[in-house]
Amino acid sequence: MPRIGVLLINLGTPDAPDAPSVRRYLAEFLSDPRVVEIPQWLWQPILRGPILLARPRKSAHAYAQIWTKDGSPLAVNTRDTATALAGRFGPGVTVDWAMRYGNPSIATRLDALREAGCDRILLAPLYPQYCAATTATAIDCAAEALSKVRAQPAIRTLPPYFDDRAYIEALRASTQRQLAALDFEPDLLLASFHGMPERTRTLGDPYHAQSLETARLLAQALDREVRITFQSRFGPAKWLGPATDETLKTLPSDGVRTVAVLTPGFSADCLETLEEIGMRGREDFLASGGRKFAHLACLNASAEAINLYENLIGRELAGW
């Protein structure tokens, strides 16, 4: 009987909500040439200069507002997902989790799975929409770690699931459950995806098209309009639009008084959903004349999510 490992991979987060930890995390993240596609000789002085001098303190303040007693929400939600999936695929399958940047690293968890006897490993980046800056770099990192291994395990990767029926169904059920618990019926449902430089789309990254398709299928499943925006702009380059923050500021003058925002491109709640949408987005909307604002939780380790991953991962493992 082969022993199988499943490694859930998410983006990564600082170890603590303080400036030195955020600095270490940002230095690793923003030095990845898959994330910032500027030649390193030109980029590193900018990163090591203005960015890593100013941003860590500002971001640490934001992280402090969303930190939980168990740690960073991104890590806690990803860990809880792995824990909830343990045992769901039979006794020969171990489910573990890792972060592309920071801890626990992909290399250390791949080592642990191999030490546990796993000779087949499914890499499961928890990004529904494929993006070179998220999916590809996670796979690159795993391949880099395995390049130092003599007796390599067999590897599979979980395909993007942006249009998978099980994913759309999980989003539909989670959205309807959360809308039913609100004390208002929102005029508009806004789906905010993480942004990317516009240039990556023209270079052939399918992320934008896959995000649009997710929103279209969700609108169809809910039988109502779902408007799409892109958040978290970084740097001076042109990013995918329309921008979430600008949209939230102009919606009230267009007659939208109540809004519910979901973030279907994030598998787990994190700084970008809890602080950027749940706090700053809310303030922007209400300060611009909006009356009621709701931020819907990501799938996280909800029953809908566990059902989804059991389905997606189960299908991959069926061939093993």
Ligand SMILES: C=CC1=C(C)c2cc3[nH]c(cc4nc(cc5[nH]c(cc1n2)c(C)c5CCC(=O)O)C(CCC(=O)O)=C4C)c(C)c3C=C
């Ligand atoms: C879900 C998909 C994501 C894409 C695509 C993505 C691209 C991308 N991000 C940055 C810069 C930053 N992102 C930051 C945080 C962050 N980003 C994602 C996801 C995607 N990023 C997540 C899940 C998180 C949250 C991490 C957490 O700890 O909670 C940050 C750090 C925070 C900050 O200082 O604002 C930066 C910086 C770029 C440049 C980029 C694509 C080019």
Ligand SMILES: [Fe+2]
């Ligand atoms: Fe990001």
Ligand SMILES: [Fe+2]
């Ligand atoms: Fe951000």
